[in-house]
Amino acid sequence: MMISIASGKGGTGKTTVAVNLALSIPERGVQFLDCDVEEPNASIFLKPRIEETVSVSIPVPRIDQEKCDFCGECAKICAYHALAVLPKKVLVFPHLCHGCGGCSLLCPQGAITEQDREIGRVEIGHSNGIEFIQGKLNVGEAMPTPLIRVIKEKARRRGRWTNPASVTVIDAPPGTSCSVIEAIKGSDFCILVTEPTPFGLNDLILAVEVLKKLQVSFGVVINRSSMGDYRVDSYCQENHIPILLRIPFDREIATLYSQGIPIVQEKKEYIEDFRQMMDYIQELLPT
Amino acid sequence: MKQILIISGKGGTGKTVLTSSLAALAKAAVLADCDVDAADLHLLLHPVVKGTQEFWSGQKAVIDDGQCINCGRCLSLCRFEAIKALKNQDGSLKKIEIDPIACEECRVCYYTCPVGAIQMEDRLSGLLFISETKYGPMVHAKLGIAEENSGKLVALVKQKAQEIAQAEGKRWLIIDGPPGIGCPVIASLSGVDLVLVVTEPTLSGIYDMERVIDLAAHFGVLTKVFINKCDINWDNTRTIEEICQKRGIEVIGYLPFSEEVVQSLILGMPVVEYSKGMIAEEIITLWKKIEAIFQKEGKS
Amino acid sequence: MKIGITAKGDNLDSEVDPRFGRCKYFIIVDPDTLEFEAIENFSIEASGGAGVQSGQLVATKEVEVILTGNIGPNAFQILQSAGIKTITGASGKVREAIEKYKKGGFKPVEGSNVNSKFGVLEEKNRR
Numbered sequence: 001m002m003i004s005i006a007s008g009k010g011g012t013g014k015t016t017v018a019v020n021l022a023l024s025i026p027e028r029g030v031q032f033l034d035c036d037v038e039e040p041n042a043s044i045f046l047k048p049r050i051e052e053t054v055s056v057s058i059p060v061p062r063i064d065q066e067k068c069d070f071c072g073e074c075a076k077i078c079a080y081h082a083l084a085v086l087p088k089k090v091l092v093f094p095h096l097c098h099g100c101g102g103c104s105l106l107c108p109q110g111a112i113t114e115q116d117r118e119i120g121r122v123e124i125g126h127s128n129g130i131e132f133i134q135g136k137l138n139v140g141e142a143m144p145t146p147l148i149r150v151i152k153e154k155a156r157r158r159g160r161w162t163n164p165a166s167v168t169v170i171d172a173p174p175g176t177s178c179s180v181i182e183a184i185k186g187s188d189f190c191i192l193v194t195e196p197t198p199f200g201l202n203d204l205i206l207a208v209e210v211l212k213k214l215q216v217s218f219g220v221v222i223n224r225s226s227m228g229d230y231r232v233d234s235y236c237q238e239n240h241i242p243i244l245l246r247i248p249f250d251r252e253i254a255t256l257y258s259q260g261i262p263i264v265q266e267k268k269e270y271i272e273d274f275r276q277m278m279d280y281i282q283e284l285l286p287t
Numbered sequence: 288m289k290q291i292l293i294i295s296g297k298g299g300t301g302k303t304v305l306t307s308s309l310a311a312l313a314k315a316a317v318l319a320d321c322d323v324d325a326a327d328l329h330l331l332l333h334p335v336v337k338g339t340q341e342f343w344s345g346q347k348a349v350i351d352d353g354q355c356i357n358c359g360r361c362l363s364l365c366r367f368e369a370i371k372a373l374k375n376q377d378g379s380l381k382k383i384e385i386d387p388i389a390c391e392e393c394r395v396c397y398y399t400c401p402v403g404a405i406q407m408e409d410r411l412s413g414l415l416f417i418s419e420t421k422y423g424p425m426v427h428a429k430l431g432i433a434e435e436n437s438g439k440l441v442a443l444v445k446q447k448a449q450e451i452a453q454a455e456g457k458r459w460l461i462i463d464g465p466p467g468i469g470c471p472v473i474a475s476l477s478g479v480d481l482v483l484v485v486t487e488p489t490l491s492g493i494y495d496m497e498r499v500i501d502l503a504a505h506f507g508v509l510t511k512v513f514i515n516k517c518d519i520n521w522d523n524t525r526t527i528e529e530i531c532q533k534r535g536i537e538v539i540g541y542l543p544f545s546e547e548v549v550q551s552l553i554l555g556m557p558v559v560e561y562s563k564g565m566i567a568e569e570i571i572t573l574w575k576k577i578e579a580i581f582q583k584e585g586k587s
Numbered sequence: 588m589k590i591g592i593t594a595k596g597d598n599l600d601s602e603v604d605p606r607f608g609r610c611k612y613f614i615i616v617d618p619d620t621l622e623f624e625a626i627e628n629f630s631i632e633a634s635g636g637a638g639v640q641s642g643q644l645v646a647t648k649e650v651e652v653i654l655t656g657n658i659g660p661n662a663f664q665i666l667q668s669a670g671i672k673t674i675t676g677a678s679g680k681v682r683e684a685i686e687k688y689k690k691g692g693f694k695p696v697e698g699s700n701v702n703s704k705f706g707v708l709e710e711k712n713r714r
Contacts, residue, residue: 202330
């Protein structure tokens with residue numbers, strides 16, 4: 001089964017929940033996908049051994065200046081303005097290109113072919129028996145979704161997805177954009193991580209909107225639950241959203257986080273909490 | 288008018304908490320919330336909306352079922368998995384559908400449909416608000432779910448805020464920036480006089496801070512670092528100081544972890560107004576330092 | 588000979604628009620006779636690639652020089668390929684910038700002076 005972990009904004013403890021859940025259920029055969037490709041931070045905690053690196057590219061146009069008659073059609077149809085046609089020259093701006101293939105398809109002279117341009121890398125490895133896959137978007141690139149698609153494709157090929165006993169844990173990017181949706185899409189369940197403050201509530205409501213749109217079942221983890229008010233609780237109650245787990249604020253946990261150490265590695269009592277959360281999720285899902 | 292942008296790379300470092308407090312201290316300021324994906328500044332500043340503007344951006348492909356002949360050409364050409372075929376029980380093609388979320392607005396299907404069954408339609412992708420707070424005018428926005436072009440909306444928020452600041456002769460424009468290092472952050476950086484990077488002494492905080500400092504340096508903007516929750520891990524706080532020293536960036540202030548901050552959030556007010564002690568003092572000192580930067584500049 | 592100037596308005600008394608890709612108007616002017624044409628720049632509404640579109644527009648206007656505040660790398664590359672000289676740092680009224688240009692007060696630049704995305708500011712909303 002596939003469980004994604006998301007939040008309306010960053011810094012709520014999304015990676016903490018994902019990592020500790022993955023480490024608490026070793027017997028299930030866990031696959032961990034870090035889909036937060038702009039800021040992949042799970043490897044700080046899981047310290048995986050990377051065994052394979054895959055370059056991810058998008059196809060960008062290459063102009064055959066011999067065949068080109070400078071008609072300007074490609075520049076006209078390009079929705080991203082990645083091409084400029086001058087009276088005697090065509091210029092390509094690969095960083096603006098989204099790789100849709102429209103120009104090569106529609107060039108009346110057949111003067112456009114495509115070549116690959118790397119936008120990031122997907123790394124595959126292992127950590128404590130967990131199969132680990134993460135994507136890293138190159139700095140300055142604006143398209144995270146193709147990278148997320150490759151991460152999920154690699155995971156699917158490795159087969160554990162189809163095994164109902166195994167669990168694929170997805171650390172999604174924060175927010176409500178397309179990349180979040182690409183990461184969550186296809187999940188059996190989504191865990192939304194929030195904190196009991198007005199900020200946490202505001203961002204939780206945004207995340208809930210996303211999940212309703214995607215029609216994925218979800219529950220909430222309240223992080224730093226001992227510091228705050230009850231508005232998140234009341235919201236969940238009113239909207240019949242299950243609260244899966246509360247992680248109280250604890251200076252020790254904050255310190256462990258700052259050092260890149262998973263909670264369950266030092267505070268074993270939490271293993272049971274995450275295992276119970278997993279059982280609870282399973283109960284919530286239709287069989 | 289001087290523009291101060293508060294960013295962090297990583298979410299949850301205290302960017303908005305600090306922005307709201309600076310807003311309370313600045314007086315004669317216009318406030319802008321450029322975190323259009325998950326705006327939070329309004330929770331502390333309580334703006335009263337005076338004007339709303341629609342944000343139309345982009346065009347998504349829409350299919351007319353009546354004209355579609357199910358030829359499947361768009362299906363094979365779309366590279367973004369945005370076109371889906373619904374099958375009948377016998378496996379034959381029933382209907383073609385476009386997933387607006389996956390659509391990248393490239394228009395390939397629109398150009399290539401042999402019967403002209405696909406149209407590109409304008410979409411309302413967000414709202415922009417011009418408001419009044421007790422600390423001054425505020426411009427903020429809300430981007431719809433799964434909408435892109437947030438960089439464009441950020442630019443619009445900033446532009447409106449600049450216009451108001453100029454028209455009303457305000458001295459400061461204080462901007463709560465978006466998280467990350469992508470297009471919206473780049474849009475929020477343009478024309479800024481000072482970037483305040485709020486970080487925390489965690490490994491992910493440091494990692495993201497470095498990426499965001501690189502970005503600000505790339506644009507040649509004066510950058511200062513503020514370390515929040517500095518007592519969570521002193522070793523990492525030292526590491527941040529060393530990184531900043533190497534890059535010639537001043538660490539302009541510190542705040543320890545404090546329950547006062549959480550309490551002020553719950554009451555929905557800037558912590559500088561809630562705190563009676565050291566937290567408020569530290570933020571006041573920070574603001575004096577910021578004022579001094581521009582006073583010096585004014586004299587020289 | 589004609590020169591192009593990025594402007595906030597459609598006449599010689601308008602302010603020079605410091606942005607190239609997202610300027611409001613291009614004023615195409617003969618610096619000697621001051622005869623001019625104002626072209627509205629629709630790239631202002633582009634969500635990306637405004638510099639590319641604007642560069643392309645100017646390249647068709649047979650100007651020798653462009654006067655603007657700042658120019659990004661994409662647009663600069665287009666103007667360079669089209670054999671148009673770029674001058675940055677222009678400010679004040681369009682008329683004054685032309686005067687300064689005639690007196691030789693500007694030097695063409697060797698490269699773009701800002702990163703792409705500078706001045707992603709002005710946006711007009713439809714409807």
